[in-house]
Structure formats: C-alpha cells, structure tokens
Amino acid sequence: MSHAAIRACALAKTHGAGQGLLRAVDEVDLEVPQGQLLAVMGPSGCGKSTLLHLLGGLERPTGGQVWLAGQRIDTLSERALARLRRRSVGFVFQAFHLVEELSAAENVELPVLLAGRSWREARRRTGLLLERVGLSDRARHLPSQLSGGQRQRIAIARALANDPLVLLADEPTGNLDSAATFEVLRIFQELRAAGQTLVIVTHDERVAATADRLISMRDGMFVDDTRLEGTHARGLGGLIGLEG
Numbered sequence: 001m002s003h004a005a006i007r008a009c010a011l012a013k014t015h016g017a018g019q020g021l022l023r024a025v026d027e028v029d030l031e032v033p034q035g036q037l038l039a040v041m042g043p044s045g046c047g048k049s050t051l052l053h054l055l056g057g058l059e060r061p062t063g064g065q066v067w068l069a070g071q072r073i074d075t076l077s078e079r080a081l082a083r084l085r086r087r088s089v090g091f092v093f094q095a096f097h098l099v100e101e102l103s104a105a106e107n108v109e110l111p112v113l114l115a116g117r118s119w120r121e122a123r124r125r126t127g128l129l130l131e132r133v134g135l136s137d138r139a140r141h142l143p144s145q146l147s148g149g150q151r152q153r154i155a156i157a158r159a160l161a162n163d164p165l166v167l168l169a170d171e172p173t174g175n176l177d178s179a180a181t182f183e184v185l186r187i188f189q190e191l192r193a194a195g196q197t198l199v200i201v202t203h204d205e206r207v208a209a210t211a212d213r214l215i216s217m218r219d220g221m222f223v224d225d226t227r228l229e230g231t232h233a234r235g236l237g238g239l240i241g242l243e244g
C-alpha cells in the first residue's frame with residue numbers, strides 16, 4: 001500500500017496555559033497525497049507557519065500525530081528528527097536564508113555534505129539543480145550578487161539538494177516582484193509535474209491559483225479545503241498577463 005506523503009491526525013500546537021492558552025494549530029486532520037501541490041492561506045496569525053513547521057519537524061506538536069511517507073515523526077528522538085529534516089524535508093523561506101559567505105553552488109552543496117554524502121555527489125547534484133532552476137551561470141556568485149528572485153531559486157535548489165519527500169515553502173514569493181514570482185511558480189509547477197509533493201503557505205492569490213488544492217485557515221483550524229483541478233495553466237497564464 002502506498003502512503004500519503006503527509007498525514008496528520010488531530011494535530012495541535014498550543015502556547016501558554018490557562019487564560020493565556022493560545023491554540024496556534026487546533027486539532028487539524030490532513031492527508032496530502034504524493035505529488036500534490038497544496039496551498040495554505042489565511043489571515044496573519046492563523047497558524048499557517050506553525051502548521052508547516054509541525055509537518056516538517058521544525059516544531060513539535062503538543063497534541064496529535066504526523067507521518068511523512070508513512071513514518072511517524074512526532075515521536076522521533078531529537079537526533080532522528082534532525083536527520084529526517086536534513087534528508088527528507090526541504091524548506092523554502094520568504095527571506096531566503098542563504099549563507100551569505102558561501103557561493104550559490106556552495107549553498108546547494110552544503111546540505112548534501114551535511115547529509116553525509118561525498119563532495120563528488122554534492123557537486124553532481126548541485127550541477128543538476130542549478131540547471132533545473134536556470135542558474136548554472138551564477139554558480140560562483142555570492143548571494144549578495146544575486147537578485148531576490150535568483151536568491152530564492154538558489155534556496156529552492158538547496159531545499160531540493162537531498163531529494164526531499166516534501167518541499168515546504170513559507171511565503172516563498174513574499175519578497176519577490178511579479179517576474180521573479182512567475183519564475184518561482186514555474187519551478188514549482190515543474191517539480192509538481194515530476195511528482196514532488198509541495199505545501200506552500202502564501203498570502204498571494206496568484207500562487208494559490210497554481211495549486212491543486214487550497215486550504216484556508218482561521219484561528220488554527222481549517223475552514224475550507226478545496227480541490228482546484230485544472231487551474232494551473234490559468235494561474236500562470238494570468239500571472240504573466242496572457243489573460244484579459
């Protein structure tokens with residue numbers, strides 16, 4: 001039997017206690033099939049980032065369970081969880097979070113080396129990934145020598161470096177102009193077409209329009225969960241002004 005890429009059951013994260021108790025994520029159930037591009041929207045503070053962190057093992061839930069490709073992750077030891085994050089989860093952030101002292105290529109090589117693979121393998125993977133994000137000619141540039149859109153494409157290459165089970169992106173286009181947003185969405189579409197599972201937290205309707213499925217959150221809960229089959233092309237077409 002094949003497993004869902006992501007499964008969560010009564011997943012919860014609370015902060016504080018008593019009168020001050022805050023339910024950042026309030027007992028949500030979620031199943032994301034392999035290869036789905038899921039967008040999560042909702043007002044500021046509704047728990048989107050927290051949800052993403054729980055799914056990727058960046059934060060531990062205070063209740064419920066999470067599985068990645070059938071493996072329960074909320075009960076893993078710190079050591080096992082760190083290993084899982086390094087090898088099986090790719091994160092993309094709004095502010096890129098590249099290592100400023102390293103070149104574009106070195107930023108992509110780093111997680112491959114940290115996962116215990118060889119220099120040779122790191123270089124091989126980096127070459128392929130830079131090509132995939134269209135930045136082979138920027139390999140030796142420092143992040144400060146790249147545009148915002150180029151930095152985010154390097155960050156995506158880095159997130160993919162260990163061939164993750166899931167790619168989790170938190171406002172990936174939040175700092176980008178329309179042209180750079182389009183480039184990033186194009187890469188996400190290509191990844192999706194290749195079977196990559198993606199969960200994207202966004203405030204941007206244009207990003208959500210390219211997803212297979214849209215979940216709307218409020219106060220830590222899912223208030224809507226809609227399949228958007230067949231809208232990818234329209235979403236991208238609209239973005240580059242092909243539609244009136």
Ligand SMILES: Nc1ncnc2c1ncn2[C@@H]1O[C@H](COP(=O)(O)OP(=O)(O)OP(=O)(O)O)[C@@H](O)[C@H]1O
Binds near residue numbers: 022024042044046
């Ligand atoms: N470490 C923490 N301690 C206390 N409260 C927290 C902590 N982390 C998050 N919260 C609260 O949990 C709620 C959900 O936060 P979260 O960052 O997940 O929201 P969000 O939907 O991603 O918001 P935004 O769109 O502004 O990024 C917020 O009310 C936030 O203030």
